[in-house]
Amino acid sequence: MDNLTTSSEKAYQAILKVILEGTLPRGEFLSQRMLAELADTSIISVREALKRLEYEHLIESIPKWGVRIPVETRTRIKDLYGIREALEVMVAYMLCTKNDRKAAEDLYQIADEIDNIDTSVTENIEKLSKRHRKFHLYMAESTGNNQLLVELKRLSLWSLLYQDPKKVWEVREINWKTWHKDLVNEIFSLDPARAQEAMHKHIQHGMQGDLMKFDEGFFN
């Protein structure tokens, strides 16, 4: 956990916690005073925290009216995944044109670890989720563009909102054993078109999983 030196940070962490726990109802407006009491700080710190959370797509703010946790819709999911896809494809493109062999080897190894995890063991699922996050962040780091990393982290918070990993991974069983290794190979194929197309597919595949969850009414 970060420093809780500043009061805004304290408010941020507290609100983030209850959001991720899912205790707050979606769609209903949240009272700033209530949140201040909950976080044991003042309203103004809460407001700063809310600004940040809005920026991270975890809440939406309607001026003069308040903030709320957005109700998910298909279009919202698709839109945010679109941003994610844009950034990740750019990562793939940059890695491809840079052709950093060290990064290629490291990534291949991480990909191998991911592909070989036995998902039938429930304990492994969380581990898989962590590895997968590490995988994508490592790619972003390897581009050398720090802003890309920042933006991707900002989005990754949102996707934590529905982290029931069982559903997420189930869908991907199709071509399981080489799914991530193939991606790495395509990225480092020295052909930007192939690299980008592989990443497009990768992200879109993930989105399909989340959309299925949505259709099944996973988000109350």
Added chain:
Amino acid sequence: MDNLTTSSEKAYQAILKVILEGTLPRGEFLSQRMLAELADTSIISVREALKRLEYEHLIESIPKWGVRIPVETRTRIKDLYGIREALEVMVAYMLCTKNDRKAAEDLYQIADEIDNIDTSVTENIEKLSKRHRKFHLYMAESTGNNQLLVELKRLSLWSLLYQDPKKVWEVREINWKTWHKDLVNEIFSLDPARAQEAMHKHIQHGMQGDLMKFDEGFFN
């Protein structure tokens, strides 16, 4: 100009104004009280405005120390252009796969307007800048992904920071008369690889112009 109903908005507009005018020195820390006096509001409204400006990459904030207009560096320019490139390439990709003929025709017309403006007339330069902005925003709109538009607008504010259009456009004289029309043609070529590559080139070309300005010491 937006509603100046809220006080934060007022502060935001006032601070944005002085930033874009370039009257504030880069690198030096700005006093919140001074800004509050300048915007004729209270400190807290200024603080909210600063948070937003930080998200828009116009200022950077160092906790417990204050905010300042960042000194530009080559890496900062390249990093932010990287984000821009990611989003714009995604726009191109989506337009290509959607293949909306109406959008194609509209865009071709705007591109034609841009390509045919006589840049030797100084009055036209601002017009050109506006058209170019419209061009890119129209593309983003046509994707149907609203978030893409939001993110691009957020970034476009930053690039306004060095809007001395003479320099910007000068560089692009090379293959002038069909530069934007070619881009539109490539995007709607039905080949995602070509669409993306054309947009990569387009943005990178713009970046090269700004980097040249930077090397010439354009940003004091």
Added chain:
DNA sequence: AAGTTATACTTGACATAACAGATAGTCGTG
């Protein structure tokens, strides 16, 4: 004269409280 301490002043951060707008409930009147 040099170094150290004290003090006044600046800054950002924050809490409290006052303000404005909207809503819901209630009381009173037709």
Added chain:
DNA sequence: CACGACTATCTGTTATGTCAAGTATAACTT
């Protein structure tokens, strides 16, 4: 019973004042 005005009480917004921390300057000591 119905309907309109008033009030109590929510809400977000914002101004004022306070606090702590850092900085420069003055003052004192050796």
